Amino acid sequence: MAYKILDSCVACGTCIDECPVGAISEGSIYSINADNCVSCGTCASVCPNEAIVED
Secondary structure, rough: OOOOOOOOOOOOOOHHHHHOOOOOOOOOOOOOOOOOOOOHHHHHHOOOOOOEOOO
């Protein structure tokens, strides 16, 4: 199951460096490419705003 980034994302950049497969894209709100996501949960565990959840 892939993860998704909620509207509460503040684009702090913490999750991008932690994603082992580069599935997160930058923007005003970041996004996760579900096809590339390996559901490891690393991004969710480091998000300071708890803006990343299982889809």
